[in-house]
Amino acid sequence: MTHPEELLAAFVAGTLPADRAGQVARHLADCPGCAEEATAWRRVAGAVGERAAAVPVPPAGLLDAVLSRLPDRRRTSRASVGSGGGRVVVPRYSGVLGGAAPVRAVRILTHQRRLIDRRIWPVAGAVLGIGAGFAAWVPPGSSGSVLAVVMPLVAALGLATACGNGADPAVELVAASPTGVRAVLLARLTLVLGAILAAASVASLGLAWLGAGAPFGLFAAWLGPMALLSAVSFALSVLWRPAVGIGVAMTLWALRMLSDAGSVDGVTSHLVEFVWRTSGPMLLVAALLVAGTVAVVPYLPTAPVRAYGR
Amino acid sequence: MDDVDRSLLHRVADGDQRAFEELYARHGQPLLAYALGLLADRGRAEEALQDTFLALWRSAASFEARSTVRTWLFGICRRQALGRIPGHRPAPLPVEAAAELPTGEPGPEAVALARADARAVATALAGLAPAQREVLDLAFGAGLAHAEIAEVLDIPVGTVKSRLFHARAVLARALPVDSTMVRVSGRETGR
Structure with missing residues (x-):
């Protein structure tokens, strides 16, 4: 071994790998020059080590001070990748939702209202307004038919747009939030259907006040079809995509128009008439369709999961 | 660990x-x-x-x-x-100022140190500038390997070694003359 002067400092400090340290030790036994060098390093190491050891352990109050200054770390969910310590931090975005269930529900509704495409509201409002105006203009007795044509369509299209899968600009954000996909879906359903239902109710009451018909009859004219058309549109938009929901809803709607005009055969006409009526079975079918969609949506393997997160 | x-x-x-x-x-x-x-x-x-x-x-x-x-x-x-040293960062160290070449012969500084008593070395160490003492603290106080010191100081490992030699040389020169058995007359001492 040539003179290992470069290694002597590390040798004295004890930071050489064992095999290197062994070589150095053997060399030192035979080389007085290097041994003297090593002794010089030992003097330095001894003085430095003593000086470092003379520094007392930090006072207990210091740790307490550090602990009291630790920021409350937001709970973040981490996904470990592999076992080599390489960690990928998946950010989760969350606002404070509050503790009580009603408070949380209101907060979720408020947040979702901001995420729904704003254009829905003026378009739905305009169509509803025109429909209601037309219903007021037609002779009394026909108002119900006009409402039955307009209201369900608005609801079906509104739901497809707000709840449909893949059409959400805030998809990434929603997927990264801890609010479950069902809560998000229900919130949007509640917001859009609630608003349209309220607007349609106000329109019906207004028409009844103007003498266009009995309030109950006016409600019954659109409530059943709206429920069914909305449910079909909602289910297909969420489970498949909005275009499918809108397409099927429009087809049902067109059948109803054709049936009114007498352009379809008797059997189809009777079927359409049955479907387009407010009845227990139809409301039940609509409710089951919506409930089923909401129930299965977290387990869908493909697009809806991507759209909403679990 | x-x-x-x-x-x-x-x-x-x-x-x-x-x-x-x-x-x-x-x-x-x-x-x-x-x-x-x-x-x-x-x-x-x-x-x-x-x-x-x-x-x-x-x-x-x-x-x-x-x-x-x-x-x-x-x-x-x-x-x-x-960051807590107000106004000034430690002055950059002169590079390679006293890196001794490996010769197999102990340099005069090494001889002086090897024969000095512990208290004299401690006194000399206390007089060292913090920037000079830092590399010694890391190597012998904290017990970091040279590669680790290189990372902490963000310098090459070779520079860690030369800084160690340099710090040791400065330390040796700061030893009181009467504490050594040989006279330290600087780098001109015959090698």
Whole structure:
């Protein structure tokens, strides 16, 4: 071994790998020059080590001070990748939702209202307004038919747009939030259907006040079809995509128009008439369709999961 | 050693305060000694230590396993300490000023040191500029390997070695003359 002067400092400090340290030790036994060098390093190491050891352990109050200054770390969910310590931090975005269930529900509704495409509201409002105006203009007795044509369509299209899968600009954000996909879906359903239902109710009451018909009859004219058309549109938009929901809803709607005009055969006409009526079975079918969609949506393997997160 | 540190650090990343306290127990004293060496002021050294551990808490999750936890901590501590030197950073050290070439013959500084008594060396060490003493503190106080020192100081390993030789030479020259059995007459001494 040539003179290992470069290694002597590390040798004295004890930071050489064992095999290197062994070589150095053997060399030192035979080389007085290097041994003297090593002794010089030992003097330095001894003085430095003593000086470092003379520094007392930090006072207990210091740790307490550090602990009291630790920021409350937001709970973040981490996904470990592999076992080599390489960690990928998946950010989760969350606002404070509050503790009580009603408070949380209101907060979720408020947040979702901001995420729904704003254009829905003026378009739905305009169509509803025109429909209601037309219903007021037609002779009394026909108002119900006009409402039955307009209201369900608005609801079906509104739901497809707000709840449909893949059409959400805030998809990434929603997927990264801890609010479950069902809560998000229900919130949007509640917001859009609630608003349209309220607007349609106000329109019906207004028409009844103007003498266009009995309030109950006016409600019954659109409530059943709206429920069914909305449910079909909602289910297909969420489970498949909005275009499918809108397409099927429009087809049902067109059948109803054709049936009114007498352009379809008797059997189809009777079927359409049955479907387009407010009845227990139809409301039940609509409710089951919506409930089923909401129930299965977290387990869908493909697009809806991507759209909403679990 | 680093495996233990690393698992502690992972627990800290998950918000485990006990693991945090354990890391503090393991490294608090060496880090304080190091900061004290840089700052020569107990109060500011303790501040630097506090901020080092606050930084550890905040960025435990972002620790990349490129260095050991200990090296990482010394690096943080160094930045915290240097940030507390008002106005001036330690003057850059003259490069290679006293790196002795390996010859097999001990240089005069080595001879002087080898024969000096411990108290004289301690006195000389106390008189060293913090920037000069730093590399000695890391090597012999904290017991970091040269590669680790290179990381903390962000310099090549070769420079760590030359700085060690340089610091030792300065230390030897600061020894009181009567403490050595041989006369230290500088670098002209016949080699």
